[in-house]
Amino acid sequence: MGVEAPRIARKVKAGQFLVLRVAEGGERIPLTFSDWSAEEGWIRFIFMRVGKTTHELSHLEVGDSIADVAGPLGQPTHVGDLGRVAVVGGGVGAAVAYSVARAMAEAGDEVTVILGARTADLLVLEEELRALPIKELVVMTDDGSVGRGGLVTAPLKELCESGAIDNAFAVGPAIMMKFCAATTAEFDVPTIVSLNPIMVDGTGMCGACRVTVGGETKFGCVDGPDFDGHAVNFEELLTRQRIYTDDERVADAEYSRGCQCQV
Amino acid sequence: MPGVAENQPAEKPRHKPSRAPRTPMPEREAAERATDFDEVAIGYSQDDAIAEAMRCLQCRNPTCIDGCPVNIDIKSFIGHIIEGNWADGVAVLKERNALPAVCGRVCPQEEQCEAACVLAKKGEPVAIGRLERYLGDFDLACDIESRCVPELAPSSGFRVAVVGSGPAGLAAAGELARLGHAVTIFESLHAPGGVLSYGIPEFRLPKSIVNAEIEMLETAGVEIVLDSVIGQIETVEELMAPSEKGGSGYDAVFLGLGAGLPVFMGIPGENLNGVYSANEFLTRVNLMRAFDFPHADTPVWRGRKVAVVGGGNVAMDAARTAKRLGAEEVFLVYRRTEDEMPARREEVHHAREEGIEFKMLCSPSEITGREGWVTGLVATRMELGEADDSGRRSPVCVLGSEFPIECDTVIMAVGTRANPMLDRAAPDIETTRRGYILTDEEGATSVPGVFAGGDIVTGAATVILAMGAGKRSARAIDAWLREGKPGA
Ligand SMILES: Cc1cc2nc3c(=O)[nH]c(=O)nc-3n(C[C@H](O)[C@H](O)[C@H](O)COP(=O)(O)OP(=O)(O)OC[C@H]3O[C@@H](n4cnc5c(N)ncnc54)[C@H](O)[C@@H]3O)c2cc1C
Ligand code: FES
Numbered sequence: 083m084g085v086e087a088p089r090i091a092r093k094v095k096a097g098q099f100l101v102l103r104v105a106e107g108g109e110r111i112p113l114t115f116s117d118w119s120a121e122e123g124w125i126r127f128i129f130m131r132v133g134k135t136t137h138e139l140s141h142l143e144v145g146d147s148i149a150d151v152a153g154p155l156g157q158p159t160h161v162g163d164l165g166r167v168a169v170v171g172g173g174v175g176a177a178v179a180y181s182v183a184r185a186m187a188e189a190g191d192e193v194t195v196i197l198g199a200r201t202a203d204l205l206v207l208e209e210e211l212r213a214l215p216i217k218e219l220v221v222m223t224d225d226g227s228v229g230r231g232g233l234v235t236a237p238l239k240e241l242c243e244s245g246a247i248d249n250a251f252a253v254g255p256a257i258m259m260k261f262c263a264a265t266t267a268e269f270d271v272p273t274i275v276s277l278n279p280i281m282v283d284g285t286g287m288c289g290a291c292r293v294t295v296g297g298e299t300k301f302g303c304v305d306g307p308d309f310d311g312h313a314v315n316f317e318e319l320l321t322r323q324r325i326y327t328d329d330e331r332v333a334d335a336e337y338s339r340g341c342q343c344q345v
Numbered sequence: 346m347p348g349v350a351e352n353q354p355a356e357k358p359r360h361k362p363s364r365a366p367r368t369p370m371p372e373r374e375a376a377e378r379a380t381d382f383d384e385v386a387i388g389y390s391q392d393d394a395i396a397e398a399m400r401c402l403q404c405r406n407p408t409c410i411d412g413c414p415v416n417i418d419i420k421s422f423i424g425h426i427i428e429g430n431w432a433d434g435v436a437v438l439k440e441r442n443a444l445p446a447v448c449g450r451v452c453p454q455e456e457q458c459e460a461a462c463v464l465a466k467k468g469e470p471v472a473i474g475r476l477e478r479y480l481g482d483f484d485l486a487c488d489i490e491s492r493c494v495p496e497l498a499p500s501s502g503f504r505v506a507v508v509g510s511g512p513a514g515l516a517a518a519g520e521l522a523r524l525g526h527a528v529t530i531f532e533s534l535h536a537p538g539g540v541l542s543y544g545i546p547e548f549r550l551p552k553s554i555v556n557a558e559i560e561m562l563e564t565a566g567v568e569i570v571l572d573s574v575i576g577q578i579e580t581v582e583e584l585m586a587p588s589e590k591g592g593s594g595y596d597a598v599f600l601g602l603g604a605g606l607p608v609f610m611g612i613p614g615e616n617l618n619g620v621y622s623a624n625e626f627l628t629r630v631n632l633m634r635a636f637d638f639p640h641a642d643t644p645v646w647r648g649r650k651v652a653v654v655g656g657g658n659v660a661m662d663a664a665r666t667a668k669r670l671g672a673e674e675v676f677l678v679y680r681r682t683e684d685e686m687p688a689r690r691e692e693v694h695h696a697r698e699e700g701i702e703f704k705m706l707c708s709p710s711e712i713t714g715r716e717g718w719v720t721g722l723v724a725t726r727m728e729l730g731e732a733d734d735s736g737r738r739s740p741v742c743v744l745g746s747e748f749p750i751e752c753d754t755v756i757m758a759v760g761t762r763a764n765p766m767l768d769r770a771a772p773d774i775e776t777t778r779r780g781y782i783l784t785d786e787e788g789a790t791s792v793p794g795v796f797a798g799g800d801i802v803t804g805a806a807t808v809i810l811a812m813g814a815g816k817r818s819a820r821a822i823d824a825w826l827r828e829g830k831p832g833a
Contacts, residue, residue, distance in 0.1 A: 093578055103535055107634065109642035110535070134642055150535040152572035282633065282643075285533050285574055286764045287543075287605040288625035292616055299609065299616060304766060318616055321717035325618045329644030 083139060088123030090153050096185035097159025097178060097276060097308060100127065101284040103150040104138045111135050112281045112303070114253075115154065116177030116207065125151075128177040128206055134333045155284045156307045159276070162189035165248035166217075168241050170234050170262050171207075172198040172254025178276050179253055180207045180214075186251075187215050194218045194241065198234035198254070202227035234258060235265045242269035249273070252311060256319050263311030273311035277302050279319060280326070294318050360427060363399040367469045375698040379668050382547040382636055385695055386450070394479040398426035401471045404463055409473060412461025415813040417441045419458055419473055426476060435484045435493040438477060443519045444512065444812060446485050446554050449478025451545060451658075452809050453689045485557045489564060497565060498525035503826045506531060506584045506595040508575045508770070511539020512808045513601030513799025515562060516815030517822075521599075522565045524823045529595075530567060533574040536632060539603050541808070543632040544624070546662050548669070549692070552631075576770030581795060597794045597822045600771070600782065601815055604800035606764045609757055610654070614712030619646060619719035623655070623663040623758035630666050648754025651675045652722055654709055655758030656686035661693065663756045664701045676702035678709060678750070680727045680740040708740065710747060712755055722750040761805050771795065779804065788818030789825070796822055 090100065099114045117126040129136045142148070159182050167186060171179025176197055183193050193216040199205040201223055211219050220237045221229025230237070234254075241247045242265065252262035253276040266273040279291040279302040291302035296313035300306065371387040372378075378385050389397065407420040418437050425434035438445040454460075454474035462470035484492050503526045507518045510532040518528045536542050538555045563569065575581065579593065581600070586592020607622030609615050626645065629635040633643035651667040653660050656679035667675045677696075679686065682705045686693060697703070704724070711723040726746035729738040763780035775783045775791035781804055782797040784790050790797050798814030800806055 089573075089578060107637075107641045109633065150572045152533065152535070152574060154577055155574065282625060282628055283534060285605075286766055287607070288628050289607045289609070289622040290625045292609075294616060299611075301606075304764070318717075321618060322616065324717075325646060326644045329638065333639045333642060333644070 083129065083142070084124050084126045085148060085151060086123055087125050087151055090151065091118045091123050091125050092120045094118045094125065094154045095158030096161065096181040098154035098156050099284070099307060100125070100151055100153030101155060101281065102148055102152070104135055104142075105149050108138070108149065109135050110150075110282060110284070112155070112278070112284055114178045114181075114276070116180055117210075125153075128174050130174050130204075133330050152284065156303055157305075159185065159251070159274070159308055161186045161191060164191045166192045166194070166246060167249040167251060168194045168196060168238055168247045170196045170198070170238055170250065170252040170254070170258075172234055172252075172258040173200070173204065174206070175252075175254030175258070175276070176205075176207045179251075180211055182251060182253070182276075183211065183216055184214050192217050194220070194247065196220045196222060196234045196237050197229075198222040198224075198258070200224045205229075233261070235261050238262055239265050242266055242271050247271055250311075251276070256316060256323060259311060259314075260316035260320075263314065263316070267312050274308050275311035275314060276307045277309055277314065277319065278307070278323075280323060293322075360403045360424075362402050363396065365396060365400060367400070367472055368393050368397040368475075370472070370475055375695075375700070378548065379665075379699040382669055384551050385548050388482055389475055389479045394426055394476060395429070397472050397476055398423045400464070401427070402463060403427075408461045408463060409458045409471075412458040413441075414457060414807075414809050415441045415816070417458075417477075422480065423471065423473070423476060426480070431480060431483045432493060434480045438480055439484075439493050439495065442477075442809070442812065443516045443816065444481075444558050444808075445477050446481030447512070447541060447550060447558060448809050448812070449474050449476075449481050450550050450554075451689075451807075452477075453807065455690050457809075482554075485554065489560070492561065494561065494565065495519075495523045497523055500527070501525040501826065503527070503596045504529070504594065505597045505599065505822060505826075506593070507599045507601065508581070508584075509533075509539060509601035509603060509799075509801075510537035510559075510569060511601055511603045511799060511811060512541065513603075513801075513811040513815040514539065514599065515559065516812040517599045517601060517796075517798065517819045518567045518815075519562055519565065520816045520819030521822060522562070522567050524819065526823070526826070528567045530569045531573040531575050531579075532569065532571050534632065535571050537569050537571065539601075543628045544659070544662070546627065546631055546666050548665070549662065574766070576766045576768075580769070581771040581774075581792070585794060596826055597796065599788075599815070599818055599822060600767075600790070600795065600797040600801060601799045601811070602764065602767060602770075602797075602801040604761045604763055604781070604805045606762045607757065608760045608762055610709065610759055612709060612711055614714055614719070615757070617712055617714040617719045618717050619648065619714075619753055620712060620755045620757065621646075623653075623659045623756050624761065626663055626756050627659075627666060630670070636670060645670065646754065647671055648752070649673050650752040651754040651756065652678050652709075652750060652752040653756045653758055654678045655760075656681065656688060657758065658688045658692055660756075660758035661688045661696045661701075663758050665692075665696055665699055667754070667756065668699055668701060672754070674702065674752075675700075676704050676750075676752075678704050678707055678722070678724060680706065680708040681729060681737065682706060685729075685737045704750070706740070707748075708742070709755075713749070719753055719755055721752055722755060723747050724750055761800075763801060763804075767801070786817075787821035788814060789821060794825065
């Protein structure tokens with residue numbers, strides 16, 4: 083989805099995110115930028131319809147406005163001296179993977195992108211990625227409906243084994259990042275992960291986003307979202323992401339009563 | 346008028362103070378109010394206000410004024426209440442305090458003006474705070490045209506950016522606008538007000554009051570830009586850079602960022618599900634309206650047994666909020682005793698009435714859990730030792746005194762710090778060891794044209810101190826601008 087937001091568009095760097103609220107009474111949800119144009123004053127992000135807020139977003143039409151968009155938030159991804167780097171993007175993490183891969187390539191890094199999705203329909207940004215000056219794009223789907231069948235960790239492991247990468251960057255579902263980090267750890271390939279903890283303000287004011295990295299508590303929104311994948315406590319992140327699972331079901335049920343679509 | 350001999354008091358009939366006891370605040374019953382978020386204290390009626398004002402001795406040398414951090418002319422505004430001149434009373438308040446309806450509700454009067462009241466010696470000071478609230482509410486109840494609005498000075502042509510819309514920022518903006526400057530407030534959240542909006546709950550400070558005060562500012566020409574995190578979308582340097590260089594061209598900047606970063610204790614189990622910072626818990630409920638879930642979209646985990654760690658206003662607010670969300674048991678865990686609690690007396694009293702249990706002289710050493718969720722606390726007993734710098738006796742652990750407390754939610758209200766975002770907003774500004782901004786008495790920072798005030802300078806303090814600092818800085822900014830920006 084694209085939004086006109088010239089002040090934000092002027093400032094975004096790859097790896098940063100925004101917080102938006104669709105309407106009055108809405109939740110503040112963090113989403114990552116996939117693309118933007120400082121000159122034309124727009125930003126773009128990708129989301130999957132999973133709950134009420136993303137459903138509402140998907141019902142907006144061209145010309146509608148969004149109550150609040152705050153950003154860019156978080157620290158930009160470090161690029162430029164990574165040498166040969168694998169960028170792994172799973173699911174909607176593809177959005178970040180795309181902008182990060184582009185920034186890395188522009189900064190002179192040699193980028194291999196591994197793009198993963200459950201199935202062909204959920205694969206996004208493949209064309210855009212192919213248009214980037216990167217070394218290679220490997221497409222993976224769980225069910226093999228397009229590209230290679232299997233998980234993103236398979237090609238990542240091959241790259242590590244053949245000594246073809248100096249660094250790795252992974253973004254996607256926490257469980258995917260966990261396995262990517264575990265894969266590269268075996269080969270001592272430094273790996274940055276872009277975490278997606280639950281957030282409220284996104285400005286360091288509440289601590290909802292806390293994650294444990296190397297035994298220390300960090301705030302995902304201001305200290306991150308990028309962290310050393312080998313030091314992140316993924317079990318904790320996975321547990322914390324489930325705090326509101328029951329509430330989300332309630333909200334979705336409440337919402338679908340008033341909405342024609344299936345949640 | 347300054348320099349002129351005082352009016353002859355003989356012109357007016359002499360004030361005969363009433364000897365009635367302090368007029369109680371009309372309040373809703375604890376059982377009723379603990380289930381909803383409506384305001385607890387209903388406010389004085391006109392008769393209550395007059396009866397209470399009549400108790401004032403109208404001292405020749407009033408001591409209460411020195412007890413007020415912003416030196417409101419208390420004797421004078423109470424005098425106006427006695428005479429029924431409400432609007433004049435409001436004008437006296439507004440000379441010093443931009444937000445009387447707010448401060449009348451949340452100031453710790455028992456440590457300030459009311460402690461300095463002559464009648465306090467007999468234990469029954471004039472209820473100055475309640476009278477202030479009465480006038481503040483009177484003003485807000487008027488149509489916007491007939492409210493007490495300060496006259497605006499002619500436009501100076503200067504533009505000032507105020508960062509943060511808490512009490513410090515609002516007071517600075519109001520004063521700067523009055524002095525003739527064009528003011529823009531930048532606020533990172535989607536609603537203005539700072540702690541007044543996201544922290545202090547509706548039952549203590551209705552958001553309609555905060556919104557009405559903010560509306561007044563906008564009427565005075567202050568522009569408020571929400572969703573703008575300074576440090577991320579723009580730095581202070583960029584705010585002040587001329588537009589030819591891609592900056593926003595503000596002539597001066599006021600930083601009222603607050604001390605918003607919640608502190609945790611660093612004990613095991615703090616990241617378990619069910620552990621909240623008070624900021625997160627209160628933000629979800631107040632700002633995001635989680636009490637109205639699922640009509641509002643933001644959820645909050647509603648515990649059955651809730652432990653709140655701390656003893657300040659924040660802890661009281663969190664505990665009373667948890668109760669209102671339906672918790673069966675809510676208790677405060679505080680390492681000193683009730684006497685040392687920094688919370689306003691009234692809040693402590695209300696919390697007790699609402700059935701909040703106080704577990705004093707203990708401190709958590711661990712939060713225990715199962716499958717990622719909180720199941721309880723391990724607390725250590727404390728004893729009071731020697732008095733520390735603040736004059737309070739500091740707590741000391743009693744060795745081997747650990748005991749378990751069962752709970753499913755833990756809310757940490759153990760303080761806040763400066764948000765390190767400041768470093769991204771203004772990397773060159775000098776700060777203290779603890780990350781707060783260093784300023785002179787007027788609020789000037791080490792960077793010319795950049796002023797600061799409120800919690801970001803003092804550390805977590807009070808609404809009135811933040812407001813006072815905002816107003817003081819506004820005057821200093823005015824002088825700095827008009828004197829031709831020394832150093833620029
Ligand atoms: C729950 C709670 C209860 C309290 N109860 C009382 C009470 O009863 N009585 C009392 O006197 N005091 C009370 N206090 C303390 C009082 O609220 C604070 O001292 C006061 O609000 C400080 O005002 P401030 O303007 O400095 O900061 P804040 O009110 O914290 O406002 C700062 C504002 O700046 C914004 N901001 C921060 N960084 C940026 C940025 N980089 N860019 C843009 N905007 C930014 C924040 O979002 C916020 O809106 C309480 C505090 C809390 C948390
Ligand atoms: S989301 Fe609130 S502090 Fe990070």
